[in-house]
Structure formats: C-alpha cells, structure tokens
Amino acid sequence: MANHQLDPQKWVDKYSDYLYNYTIVKVNDKEVAEDIISETFLAGLKSMKNFKGEASERTWLISILKRKIIDYYRKINSNKGKAEVRMNYSSDEETGDWLEERVADPFDRTAEDDLENTELGVAIYACLNKLPEKQAAIFKKKTIEGQDTETICKEFDITPSNLWVIIHRARTALASCLEENWL
Amino acid sequence: MKLFVDCKKAGHLCDKGQYEDASFFEKLNVRFHNLICKHCSDYSERNAKLTKLLKDPKCRQMPEECKKRIREELERELAKEKAEQKP
Numbered sequence: 204m205a206n207h208q209l210d211p212q213k214w215v216d217k218y219s220d221y222l223y224n225y226t227i228v229k230v231n232d233k234e235v236a237e238d239i240i241s242e243t244f245l246a247g248l249k250s251m252k253n254f255k256g257e258a259s260e261r262t263w264l265i266s267i268l269k270r271k272i273i274d275y276y277r278k279i280n281s282n283k284g285k286a287e288v289r290m291n292y293s294s295d296e297e298t299g300d301w302l303e304e305r306v307a308d309p310f311d312r313t314a315e316d317d318l319e320n321t322e323l324g325v326a327i328y329a330c331l332n333k334l335p336e337k338q339a340a341i342f343k344k345k346t347i348e349g350q351d352t353e354t355i356c357k358e359f360d361i362t363p364s365n366l367w368v369i370i371h372r373a374r375t376a377l378a379s380c381l382e383e384n385w386l
Numbered sequence: 387m388k389l390f391v392d393c394k395k396a397g398h399l400c401d402k403g404q405y406e407d408a409s410f411f412e413k414l415n416v417r418f419h420n421l422i423c424k425h426c427s428d429y430s431e432r433n434a435k436l437t438k439l440l441k442d443p444k445c446r447q448m449p450e451e452c453k454k455r456i457r458e459e460l461e462r463e464l465a466k467e468k469a470e471q472k473p
Contacts (some may be wrong), residue, residue, distance in 0.1 A: 211464060215457045223448040238451045242457055248463050325445040345405065346440055352407065355410060371401050378436045 208258040214244055216259055216340070221332060224324030229272050239275060243268045261332055317363055323385070330380035334373055339357075341366065342373035391415045396426045404437045 219240060228238040247266050253262060321329075331339050343358060344350045345366070352363050361369075391399070396419035402408040403416060420427035439445065 211460055214460065215453050217449045219453055219456065220446075227446060234447075237448070239453075240448070241456045241459060244460055245463060250465075259405060265415050322415075323442055324446050326446050327439065347445075367398055367401060371397065372396060374401065374433060374436060378432050381436070381439065 207254075207259050207263075208256065208347070209247075209251055209254055209260055211244070211248055211251070212340055214247070214260075214264070215333065217336075218264055220266065221325065221328035223266065223384065224328055225321060226268065226272065226326075227320050230275060239271045241269070246271070278302050321385070326381060326385040327377075328383070330377050333380060338369050338373050340376075341369050345370060387411065389415070389418055390422075391419055393419070393423060393426055396420070397429060400430045400433055404433055432434070434473070 204255055222240050222243065223236055226239055227233065243264060247264055250267075258266075260300065314357055331343065334342065337359070341355060344355050344358075345352070352366055355361075356366055359366075396416055399408055399412045399416050404414055408416070415432060416426075421428055
C-alpha cells in the first residue's frame with residue numbers, strides 16, 4: 204500500500220475548499236465553518252506524528268474534521284442545558300458507546316470513496332483532488348477564481364495552448380468523475 | 387476564416403466558450419460543427435453541464451481572507467515547532 208505523506212504547507216490550497224463545503228452543510232454557518240476548519244488544520248499539525256501513512260492525507264484530515272464538528276455540537280448542546288445528541292447504530296447487533304467507538308476510528312474510508320448522496324460542492328472538490336496537483340491548481344484559478352489566461356500563464360510559465368490543453372484534460376476528467384460519482 | 391472547423395478545433399473553441407474567451411465567430415464555428423458532428427455536440431453538451439455545476443451556489447469556496455488567515459496560522463505553528471526542535 205502506498206505510504207502517504209503529509210505536507211502541511213499545501214493543506215490550505217489543496218483541501219480548504221473541500222473541507223469548507225463539507226463543513227458548511229453540517230453546521231450551516233460560514234464563520235463557524237471557518238473556525239472549525241482552522242482548528243482542524245492546527246489539530247492535524249499537532250498530531251502529525253500519529254499519522255501512519257495508511258490513509259490519504261485528505262481522508263485523515265476529514266477524520267479530524269468530523270471530530271471537530273461533533274465537538275462543536277457537543278459544546279453548543281451543553282450550553283443549552285445538556286440536550287442530548289442521539290446517534291444510533293445502523294443495526295441492532297451493534298451495541299456500545301456510539302460516539303466513542305466510531306470517533307476513535309482513525310480513518311473512515313467512506314469519506315473518500317462514497318460520493319453518492321453528498322453535496323454538489325463536496326463532490327466537485329473531491330473530484331478536483333483526484334486531478335494532478337498542477338492541473339487542479341490551474342483549473343481552479345481559471346474556472347473558479349476566474350483569473351485571465353495571461354495571468355495564469357505568467358504564474359506557471361506556460362503558453363496559452365499549454366493552458367488550454369490542461370483545462371481540457373481537467374474538464375474531461377472532472378466531468379467523468381462527477382458522472383460516475385455524483386450525477 | 388473558415389466557417390467549418392475540424393473536431394480538434396471545435397473542441398478547443400468549445401472549451402474557450404465556457405470561459406467567455408471565444409469570439410462570436412468562434413461560437414458560430416462550434417455551432418456549425420456540432421450540426422454535423424454527433425461526438426462534438428455531445429461533448430459541448432457535457433461541457434456546458436459542467437460549467438453550470440461549477441457556477442452553482444452549492445459549490446462554495448472558502449473566502450480568500452480566511453484562507454490567508456489559516457495559512458498564516460499554520461506557518462506560525464510550524465515555525466514554533468521548528469524552534470522547539472532546535473535546542
């Protein structure tokens with residue numbers, strides 16, 4: 204199995220939009236989402252030594268993020284006077300302490316592989332993460348940030364025809380990924 | 387200028403069209419080509435669908451100033467860790 208590496212300097216560029224889309228549908232508040240993601244990255248930094256390289260960087264970050272989201276709900280619930288968060292097992296055979304057991308799971312494979320029933324934004328950024336790094340960066344700048352061709356060409360030192368080939372590949376790969384996993 | 391273009395050119399112009407980078411004439415080229423080419427007309431349709439999805443408000447982006455703030459925070463922490471490891 205591939206041994207994954209952590210590279211915190213690239214975390215914000217690579218994963219912040221993905222984590223943001225993932226979080227915002229769960230907490231429904233922009234500022235809360237921003238805080239949770241910032242905490243997630245910092246927690247990731249602190250527990251880097253615990254990373255075994257078995258899960259991908261993104262899956263690992265998502266597993267930390269999930270705990271942070273649960274923490275957030277625990278906190279607001281205790282503020283409201285101990286309302287209970289009920290989460291049930293999917294089947295009756297499984298019993299035990301739901302939160303502690305599930306949350307302690309070091310990584311959750313479904314977070315990466317199962318894009319069905321996820322939000323559009325989560326699916327798009329998950330698919331973008333599958334593209335080669337440079338391709339994804341150029342595609343994001345052109346398509347999502349709406350920068351013009353000339354600026355991007357200068358930054359990456361490529362010609363406009365290089366750029367259009369990259370855009371074409373990215374679009375084709377993204378369309379297939381979304382058709383397979385989301386539509 | 388030609389009115390009819392080959393598939394390669396049509397695909398390229400269709401990509402450009404997704405970014406408002408294609409001129410009126412170039413858009414016309416794509417339309418004419420798509421009339422005679424099933425493959426490219428499917429490609430155009432798929433491409434337009436992708437553009438629509440990417441513009442959907444449900445595809446959100448973290449605000450740039452927030453990214454900047456988190457980037458700085460991470461850098462500070464990384465620098466701190468390095469400083470602690472040295473002595």
